[in-house]
Amino acid sequence: MEPVIIVLIILVVLVFIALIKTIQVIPQASAAIVERFGRYTRTLNAGLNIVVPFIDSIRNRIDLREQVVPFPPQPVITQDNLVVNIDTVIYYQVTDARAATYEVASYIQAIEQLTVTTLRNIIGGMDLERTLTSREEINAALRGVLDEATGKWGIRVNRVELKAIEPPTSIQDSMEKQMRADRDKRAAILTAEGIRQSQILTAEGEKQSAILRAEGEAKAAALRAEGEAQAIRTVFESIHAGDPDQKLLSYQYLQMLPKIAEGDANKLWIVPSEIGDALKGLSGAFGNFGGIGGGSNGNTTPPAPRTPNDDRRERPSID
Secondary structure, eight states, X not given: OHHHHHHHHHHHHHHHXXXXXXXXXXXXXXXXXXXXXXXXXXXXXXXXXXXXXXXXXXXXXXXXXXXXXXXXXXXXXXTTSOEEEEXXXXXXXXXXXXXXXXXXXXXXHHHHHHHHHHHHHHHTTSOHHHHHHOHHHHHHHHHXXXXXXXXXXXXXXXXXXXXXXXXXXXXHHHHHHHHHHHHHHHHHHHHHHHHHHHHHHHHHHHHHHHHHHHHHHHHHHHHHXXXXXXXXXXXXXXXXXXXXXXXXXXXXXXXXXXXXXXXXXXXXXXXXXXXXXXXXXXXXXXHHHHHXXXXXXSOOOOOOOOOOSSOOOOOOOOO
């Protein structure tokens, strides 16, 4: 009985192994290559798949999702004979599992070498300055070449990015000095423009201020003149309305004489001829006052008035 049990156990194990080899579960976004006696038969897609055990074998399992592969820095010579190190990143996706398995031995290595040679061809036709400022152009050219070359391998290159472009250390120092000089130049230009604009605004402000000040002074002078004219007009109208006699005018005239003679600088002053008329009027007025209020017989003879023409007297100098 024991040999029979052993045989049954062996048969169960073989059946279990056969079931495992018969049922193949492929994850989503993956594919598997099936070979029968070393020859390609079919591609297994995602899900549950049945294969012939011990006859069919799984050659390769391929991830169909987009993959990201960074490549190490590669030295590239520019058109002006400068060596730059360029880091690249490739975004690719397997579209045909059979071609990716049988058309190329290692598509990752093939893409890397193709990227290096294409970069050397592209950068070799550019100088350093254009290389540093033309990343989009380099990416587009590199992607076009890679996509065309990898199409027959069942690979689609979706995107190519240059992570870094590193020129030699001496060139970096020169570039930094140049950029620093450009920044200093721009700063000096901006400072000069600011000073110029400030001076222009200050001059405009002073101009507007002077114009407004002159307009204010002109209006103030006009108002003062108008006020003085109005005051003179009012005084003139008041005098004419009051109808003053010659005696009152003579008295007012005499009151103004001390004001005319005020000041230390007035060493010479002129008495006009009209002063005689004023004195004559005042003497007559005082004579009338004397005849009314004083004397025994009421007759007072006033002194003869002087009416000189252009009588000019020199005021003595008081030091």
